[in-house]
Amino acid sequence: MEKINGFEISEQERSKRIINIKIEDEILEKLIFPFNKFNITALEYKPFTRFTLAKSLDDLTSNELSKLMNKILRDRETGCFIIGPKNISSKIDDIFLVKLSTAISHLIGIPNHDSMVGKYYARFFVKHEDKSDSYLRKAYINMDLHTDGTYVKEVTDWLLMSKLEEKNVKGGETTMLHLDDWEHCKNLFDDLVGRQNFFWGSPKSKNIDYKVEHPIFSTDSKGKPQISYIDQFPEPKNMEQGTFLQKLSDGLEESKNKVTVKLSKSSSIIANNHFWLHGRRPFKENNDLSKEIIRIRGKFFT
Numbered sequence: 532m533e534k535i536n537g538f539e540i541s542e543q544e545r546s547k548r549i550i551n552i553k554i555e556d557e558i559l560e561k562l563i564f565p566f567n568k569f570n571i572t573a574l575e576y577k578p579f580t581r582f583t584l585a586k587s588l589d590d591l592t593s594n595e596l597s598k599l600m601n602k603i604l605r606d607r608e609t610g611c612f613i614i615g616p617k618n619i620s621s622k623i624d625d626i627f628l629v630k631l632s633t634a635i636s637h638l639i640g641i642p643n644h645d646s647m648v649g650k651y652y653a654r655f656f657v658k659h660e661d662k663s664d665s666y667l668r669k670a671y672i673n674m675d676l677h678t679d680g681t682y683v684k685e686v687t688d689w690l691l692m693s694k695l696e697e698k699n700v701k702g703g704e705t706t707m708l709h710l711d712d713w714e715h716c717k718n719l720f721d722d723l724v725g726r727q728n729f730f731w732g733s734p735k736s737k738n739i740d741y742k743v744e745h746p747i748f749s750t751d752s753k754g755k756p757q758i759s760y761i762d763q764f765p766e767p768k769n770m771e772q773g774t775f776l777q778k779l780s781d782g783l784e785e786s787k788n789k790v791t792v793k794l795s796k797s798s799s800i801i802a803n804n805h806f807w808l809h810g811r812r813p814f815k816e817n818n819d820l821s822k823e824i825i826r827i828r829g830k831f832f833t
């Protein structure tokens with residue numbers, strides 16, 4: 532395993548494909564000053580300031596951190612890491628975490644515009660009650676395994692999810708599945724229906740006024756399967772596509788090789804969106820349940 536001063540790097544207990552990166556206090560201390568240079572409005576309005584933040588983080592590691600993160604994300608054998616403070620302190624508040632998530636993402640690539648909120652990142656709550664039109668905020672329903680960006684024109688190479696805050700939370704763990712660990716991958720990848728174009732729409736809250744058309748499975752430069760799939764948004768054109776989607780959904784949900792990750796507060800999970808699927812287990816019911824998340828999705832630098 533690589534070594535970077537000020538970071539603790541190890542394999543995740545449940546999967547050697549996921550790398551844990553813990554940031555030690557000395558690094559966090561050194562970030563406070565450069566992070567204070569910009570407020571959130573500046574970050575939102577002036578894209579170059581995001582790169583300044585990212586550089587201040589990477590400079591503390593002689594650029595070793597960006598190298599490591601990009602290597603993990605692009606490597607088919609891994610493709611996922613969890614990064615966060617080793618110790619939680621009062622200095623690590625929501626503003627600091629938005630900045631840290633911004634810095635991390637800008638060492639990987641360019642975020643896509645998140646139409647749900649009209650910014651390069653989205654902050655949102657999952658609470659007891661919900662009146663929205665997608666599974667994202669439905670606390671007590673399993674969010675099935677999926678990839679992000681299925682219904683937008685932009686390429687979504689990676690996604691970042693950070694846990695900002697949680698109160699009265701039990702359950703709601705993140706589930707992850709790597710295509711190469713999936714028992715049914717070959718079977719479904721070999722089925723030519725998966726290479727047909729499907730229509731993908733989205734509910735109102737996503738603020739996307741067009742539909743896209745693309746297949747579920749594609750291949751990477753080495754011929755390995757890649758997937759772009761979510762259960763809610765494909766609009767099957769016929770019985771053949773309908774039954775394929777059902778088979779795919781069942782095959783994913785019954786997989787024994789899902790990795791359940793309990794993301795600790797202030798931590799972020801970043802995954803390659805072409806060969807990792809992600810989901811969320813239901814939360815335990817509680818009237819005062821509150822969890823706040825930040826998400827950023829984007830493309831790799833080329």
Ligand SMILES: [Fe+2]
Nearest residue numbers: 677678679809
């Ligand atoms: Fe997602």
